[in-house]
Amino acid sequence: MRLSPDEMIFWQHGWFKLNGTIVFTWGIMLLLAVGAKIITRNLTTEHQRSRWQNLLEIIVTAMQQQIKDVGLRHPEKFIGFLGTLFLFMATAALCTVIPGFEPPTGSLSTTAALALCVLIAVPMFGISDQGVGGYLKSYMEPTVIMLPFNIISEVSRTLALAVRLFGNMMSGAMILAILLTITPFLFPILMILLGLLTGMVQAYIFSILAAVYIAAAMSTHEPKAPAKT
Amino acid sequence: MLIDWFTVGAQALNFLILVWLMKRYLYQPVLKAIDAREKRIAAQIADAAAREATATQEKEEFQRKNAEFDKQRADMLNKAADEAKSERQRLIDEARKAADALSAKRDELLRSEVKNLHESIVQRTQEEVFAIARKTLTDLAGVSLEERMTAVFASRLQAMDDAARGRLADALKNSAEPALICSAFELPPEQRTVLQQAINVTFSADVHLRFETAPEIVSGIELSASGQKVAWSIADYLTSLQQGVDELLAKPAAPEKAPDKIPA
Known part of the structure; x- marks a missing residue:
């Protein structure tokens, strides 16, 4: 039994290999890029616009609003990273309805790669916002004693991100595969629907957590609320 | 082994490429379009507000003019x-x-x-x-009327009172021109002579006379000199007759009422 699409190898030359995870990821990338290109080709600034443009605008503005709600003041700066995280994972979850498709997010390699991206992006955004010294200082707050714990926290939450997404996505596909062997057709369909739901929820959770980590890294620069009298 | 580090690296790279692609083809165009539309809407709202202000102003102006x-x-x-x-x-x-x-x-x-x-x-x-x-x-x-009238005039001259005769005598004396005898008819020479003699006798002087015919006196003889005049004609009779006729004409008209005056 195959736990991860990593094991589905199409071509290999030495250490270089073309497995299912990479191929399905490319498929998703192609779908997203081409879809976005086609829809945004005829964008209009008029009041009357196409349904697809409306859909894209709804998605983009909803993501912007979510990022703003988390506490990031300039969502347009973060939407590239956080929005793409969400779109990639959501598309991967949606595509599970296609027969033969295995979500690349069901591979620990992919989730680890995404978690590593978050691990690197958080200090990058933090440093770009408050400088190297300012960012590193945040690890020693409130006291220097907290430095190792902060570092452990940083690593462990990255690990948690990766494992949480992997576990949920892999389990969905796994349960489906098991049920297909022991139950009639109707029940797996319900499980597919449940899988879609958990996939969307996981995509949302992963993106929101990444946004929260970034916001935490930049929190020292948030404007202080005026003292209430 | 669940983690394949080559795949991890490849996926990280794939993800970064996807981020770039999405930024390039999705977020930027869509956000630009949204911004442009928001700007356009803001401009339209501002324009509408300006138009409304203008319209309000024009309405007030119109109402003022209308009232005026x-x-x-x-x-x-x-x-x-x-x-x-x-x-x-x-x-x-x-x-x-x-x-x-x-x-x-x-x-x-x-x-x-x-x-x-x-x-x-x-x-x-x-x-x-x-x-x-x-x-x-x-x-x-x-006898003819003229003859009798001449005789009557002559006799009346002689029967004049002294005061009147004196005044007429003075007038006849002082007048440079001859005295005038007017009659309604042409006096024949015999009667002229009768008159001349009567006047001469009456005033005891040789009075020069001039004879003229005046049809308006109808019947009668007048002697005039320097504003003094002696006349005898049927005009007196006629005046009495006229008064009688007038009274006769006035009688039937008297009972009639005058018509009401029309108010303005």
Whole structure:
């Protein structure tokens, strides 16, 4: 039994290999890029616009609003990273309805790669916002004693991100595969629907957590609320 | 092994490429379009607000002008009504004056006609009386009227009172011109002689006489000199007759009421 699409190898030359995870990821990338290109080709600034443009605008503005709600003041700066995280994972979850498709997010390699991206992006955004010294200082707050714990926290939450997404996505596909062997057709369909739901929820959770980590890294620069009298 | 580090690296790279692609083809165009539309909407709202302000201003201006126009119209109507009233009064006055003038003219004309009629009646009466008297005298007594009149005039001259005779004598003496004898008919030489003698005897002087014919005195003889005059004619008789006729004419008209005056 195959736990991860990593094991589905199409071509290999030495250490270089073309497995299912990479191929399905490319498929998703192609779908997203081409879809976005086609829809945004005829964008209009008029009041009357196409349904697809409306859909894209709804998605983009909803993501912007979510990022703003988390506490990031300039969502347009973060939407590239956080929005793409969400779109990639959501598309991967949606595509599970296609027969033969295995979500690349069901591979620990992919989730680890995404978690590593978050691990690197958080200090990058933090440093770009408050400088190297300012960012590193945040690890020693409130006291220097907290430095190792902060570092452990940083690593462990990255690990948690990766494992949480992997576990949920892999389990969905796994349960489906098991049920297909022991139950009639109707029940797996319900499980597919449940899988879609958990996939969307996981995509949302992963993106929101990444946004929260970034916001935490930049929190020292948030404007202080005026003292209430 | 669940983690394949090559795949991890490849997926990280794939993800970064996807981030770039999404930024390039999705977020930037969509956000730009949204911004452009928001700007456009903001501009349209600002434009609409400006138009509304202008419209409000124009409405107020229009209402003000309308009120002004109404006031002007009312003023003009009042003025026109006043003018029409005064014009009507003027026309009525003019018409009244014209009516009065016409009435006066008509009265004048009527009076003139009455006078003319009167005169013609007098003239005709004089002529008729004269003709009847002449015919009566000729037929019954065998004497002419003129002859008798000359004789009567001569006898009247002689019968004048002293004061009147004195005044006339003075006038005849002081007059440079000859005294004038006017008669309704041409006096024959015999009667002229009779008159000359009578005057000479009366005033005890040789008085120069000039004889003229005046048909308007109808029948009678006048002697005039330097403003003094002695006349004898049938005019006195005619005056009495006229008074009698007038009284006769006035009697039936008296009971008639004068017509009501028409109010202006």
